[in-house]
Amino acid sequence: MPEQRNQRRSLLFLQAAALFLLATMAAAQGGAGTRYRIAEADVAKELSVIGLNVSASQVHFPAYISSATEAPNLEVVAAEPIGANQVHLELGCPTATECLPFFVTVDVEEPVRFSAEVRLKTRKAIDPNRQLTLPTKEARLTVGSHAVLVIRDGRIDIHLQVLAIDSGAMGQQVRVCTLDRKKVFRATVTGEGTVTGMAE
Numbered sequence: 001m002p003e004q005r006n007q008r009r010s011l012l013f014l015q016a017a018a019l020f021l022l023a024t025m026a027a028a029q030g031g032a033g034t035r036y037r038i039a040e041a042d043v044a045k046e047l048s049v050i051g052l053n054v055s056a057s058q059v060h061f062p063a064y065i066s067s068a069t070e071a072p073n074l075e076v077v078a079a080e081p082i083g084a085n086q087v088h089l090e091l092g093c094p095t096a097t098e099c100l101p102f103f104v105t106v107d108v109e110e111p112v113r114f115s116a117e118v119r120l121k122t123r124k125a126i127d128p129n130r131q132l133t134l135p136t137k138e139a140r141l142t143v144g145s146h147a148v149l150v151i152r153d154g155r156i157d158i159h160l161q162v163l164a165i166d167s168g169a170m171g172q173q174v175r176v177c178t179l180d181r182k183k184v185f186r187a188t189v190t191g192e193g194t195v196t197g198m199a200e
Contacts, residue, residue, distance in 0.1 A: 035067065038102070040060075042072065043091065050122060061102075068099065077090040077122075082111070086111060087115050088105055096148040100148070142167045143167050148160070149197060150195070174188075
């Protein structure tokens with residue numbers, strides 16, 4: 001019973017995070033060029049590339065997700081079983097300018113086995129302390145540049161597109177704000193175009 005309550009809480013948190021991310025993405029995409037909807041078939045295609053056959057009807061998006069390209073190059077980042085017949089997947093694109101990380105659920109008969117297969121077949125190790133890009137000593141952030149802010153909450157990462165208010169090098173603290181400039185965050189530069197932090 002407590003485990004089911006925890007799963008429900010996790011699912012509610014994920015849904016809230018997805019809606020928050022959607023609102024931020026909508027603001028970020030307002031002034032940008034053409035955006036293309038990432039479809040269920042795109043996720044099913046990515047899973048087939050790593051050897052897992054799933055139909056588009058088994059994939060469910062919590063919200064509208066888009067990319068800068070018509071045929072985005074998706075990558076599976078993480079997989080976790082939820083409930084008796086679903087897997088929670090985190091996906092993304094090679095760069096944050098193509099698409100921000102997003103979540104989907106996939107209907108499967110054996111979620112634990114499916115999640116294990118995803119972990120084995122993806123090239124990246126699934127690490128709770130993973131970063132969107134690999135840090136380099138030369139990584140810098142300049143005033144006015146776009147970046148991805150990673151906010152960590154337990155086992156969940158929330159990714160937001162932000163603008164740099166300060167300049168900073170790898171490991172330095174900077175201030176960043178949402179694209180509408182309504183929310184300011186203190187963050188640490190953790191990679192090229194990537195910062196990690198919390199709200200001020």
